[in-house]
Amino acid sequence: MAIFTRHLAARAVAVVFAAWQALASSGAAWEARVVDAATGKPLPSASVKTSAGRKTITNSEGWFEVECAPSESVTVSFVGYRPVTVAASHAASRVALQPMAVSLEEVVVMPVDKVVKGVIAEARRQMKKQRRRKTTFFYRQISFADGECIEVLEAFFKAKPVVTVSDMALMYGRYAAVGADSTEAPSFFGNFFTYSQMELVGGERPLDTQDVMPLVDNYATYYDVGLRVITDGRRRLMVLRFRPKAGVGRPILDCELYVDMRSMHILRCVGKGVNMRVLNMFNKVNVVSEVDDMSFDINMADEGGYSEVESMAVSVSFACGGTRSHIRSLMFNVGKGKRLRQGRYMLFFDNLQRKIDRQGYDAGFWRDNEVVKRTPLEEKAVRMFERRNLFGQF
Incomplete structure (x- = not known):
């Protein structure tokens, strides 16, 4: 093309x-x-x-x-x-x-159920109050096959940032890939960026979604929860540890939630996914693979009276077609900006790579807007793709 x-x-x-x-x-x-x-x-x-x-x-x-x-x-x-x-x-x-150090002063038993429900209520309040707020995110996705970098995707999205990243609309992006033989990409991960919309808070109805979120009213059905308090001498944070109960066979999170003790605002969620699967295109056929390892780290800024997602990193490893695949992504909130007339983006049905391809590629724009420093391996892959004029083709 x-x-x-x-x-x-x-x-x-x-x-x-x-x-x-x-x-x-x-x-x-x-x-x-x-x-x-x-x-x-x-x-x-x-x-x-x-x-x-x-x-x-x-x-x-x-x-x-x-x-x-x-x-x-x-x-x-x-x-x-x-x-x-x-x-x-x-x-x-x-x-x-x-x-930060564990707070030895917090030796009294704290009511975990009351704390969790307070965090849920505050998160729902923020999401409802700030439902129209949008900002600009930078996204980078790097894919490896048997240790070789085969795919680079970078994009800017407009999205809602409160508590979770939602309603992502593509602004501009670039994509390039090669296969193991450096002539044709055997696979691509068209919807991997939806991992950056990982939900932590469920609605007020009983949980009926595929994934088990930690902050739902019936959380105790799926999780054992522990609580500790840490401090830097000025600020105290509650750390809620959500461990999946034995026998839960559906996708679920094993994670720690950092919450400001005064405002009840979520500041960070870090952990791994259990019983996860990934859908990718392998040799032009959709393939569902069992995930061997999935880790994530969501960081939020507590500014303006709500928790706004500042960054999110996701790492997933799995085997497919005899190949060991590893995908690493990050998303970073770069702030407000002008929205382009690109239209609403249907996350789970559109092909992001093809949509980027139709936009076109401007190498100068990407040289001026790196935003987040690349690792040496990522830098090498980008330079190789640029040298071979692979960006802008799908």
């Missing part, structure tokens, strides 16, 4: 990021890795914000890059850790965050 280019669409999308780019032009890039001070392990999806208003998150290896003038300060934060603010003039290549 020929490569289609529509520069008007690319220029229109660029309006979303014009202010961000104007700010960035006044400083130099600070590149660093964020790690756990206790273990030294990298912290993916940590939040990075400059005093001038620019922001990004760390990639899957804990690295970030942000533009900042020497006179600015930069705050690095991650839910469950003490935030760090440093002057850009004293920036180092490593930022270590201290984990």
Whole structure:
């Protein structure tokens, strides 16, 4: 298929990021890795914000890059850790965050059921009150087959961000893939991006959906829940641990929910999926595969009186057709922006790759809007796809 280019669409999308780019032009890039001070392990999806208003998150290896003038300060934060603010003039290549400590003062038995129901009620209130709010998200999906990168998908979406990402509408994207023999892609994951709409809160009716969400009225039917409190000396967070009960055979989450003790706002949900399956296109045939490993990390910003999704990372591994497949994605809230006239996007029925292909590809737009730093392997794959002119073809 020929490569289609529509520069008007690319220029229109660029309006979303014009202010961000104007700010960035006044400083130099600070590149660093964020790690756990206790273990030294990298912290993916940590939040990075400059005093001038620019922001990004760390990639899957804990690295970030942000533009900042020497006179600015930069705050690095991650839910469950003490935030760090440093002057850009004293920036180092490593930022270590201290984990929050368990609060020994909270030794009294807290009513777990009351806490869970309070979190559910507050989340529903926020979602109802902010049901019309929309923002712009950046999405990146990297797919591997037997360790080889075979697929790169990047896109910008308009979506509702409160508590969960919903009603995603494609603004602009790019897609490229190769097969194991580097001539034809044997598979693609057309609806994997719907994992970024992972729901945590159910409606007021008894649960009747396929997946078991942790925040539903009859949660005790499916989960055992534990509770602990952590603090950094100023802020206290409740950590609710949802463990699936024995014998639950449907898709379910094994996760920890971080909740601000004062506002009852959800700040983070991290864990794994159990009994999960993935649908992909293998040799032009839809194939359902059992997932070997599925992990996720949803981080929220508690600003403006509600929990707004700031980032979400998902990793899924499975076997299909004798091939070991691994898909890694991230979604990052880049803020408000102009909505393009692309129309509403039907998530579970449309083919995202084909929709991107019809939009066309502008290499200059993507060079200017990386947003989240790539890992060396992701960078190598993107450069290879660009060199072979594979972006914009499906």
